[in-house]
Amino acid sequence: MDNQMLAVSWDELFVGGGASAVNLVIHATLLAVIVRVVAALRHYRMLGPSVIQRTVVIYVAGLLLVMAHYLEVRVWAKTYEWVAAAPPDTPLVYFAFSNYTTLGYGDIIPVPAWRLLGPITALNGILLIGWSTALIYAVLRGTDDAKTAGPLSTEAAQEIKKDVKEAEEEVEREFKKT
Template sequence: MLLQLLVGTLVSVINIGLHALVTVLAVAIARRAGLQPTRRPRLHLMGVMIATAVVLMISHAFEVLVWAAAYLGLRAVAADSDILYFAFVNYTTLGYGDITPVPEWRLIGPMTAMNGVLLFGWSAAILFEVLRKTLEHLGITEVHGYRSPEA
């Protein structure tokens, strides 16, 4: 059990580092794009948010690949299993249960899910901050009937 926890922690730390790197890049790109002058602020805002979300989704896909590589290296699932699918199901906490790990690696699925939940929450926080900063820069105080408290 200790080995499972150590390996799960190591893979999680690798993914946290990857997500930190993507966060720095996404925030820098969003900041640069968000500060550009525009005559269509709402369209500009949509573009910044879409770009940020796509970058974060690509990051999550790479993080799933890291887990899949770990599963493959550990032989954590039966040889005839779809390892990438298994990694996605665990990382997203979907948990179909149609593929299960071999008994000696049964904690690897929950470790993957814990990592995915953490990183999805982190991505939501990034999206919210990019939205807030872009709205602030563009001087948009009302979006679809919602008026910001600063207005």
């Protein structure tokens, strides 16, 4: 087999690995926030009947996950822009979404020097979507635990508020970098 066929662009791996690492930090941070928020919502008894409480918990978790994935797609779009990975006038958010979700219509082809970024984006997307799926499963499973959980202490509520604020600040800093 020709050595050129086996050649890998270190630039692509470095840039793709960097964008993936940023997205892993974003996702881990938001998952930690979601776990804390869901725990707080589960213990908050003023939400009414358990169906309403479960709906609120699932909705909040889902909304935060969608926001996380959108932010991660934006990181990829900014990465594509930074290295000029797509032809001029390419809608980069669309291109990033297509790769991140592994949909890949094939209507946009990356420039040859950056052709590995698409598969790296897809691998990152699969991992993070799978991670989100696992969290949704845990949230759905955990809604039954709310019946047996005790009330949330004032100290725990203050810690959750602090963690949420810190996570929001971290996400805002990361978003400003992109």
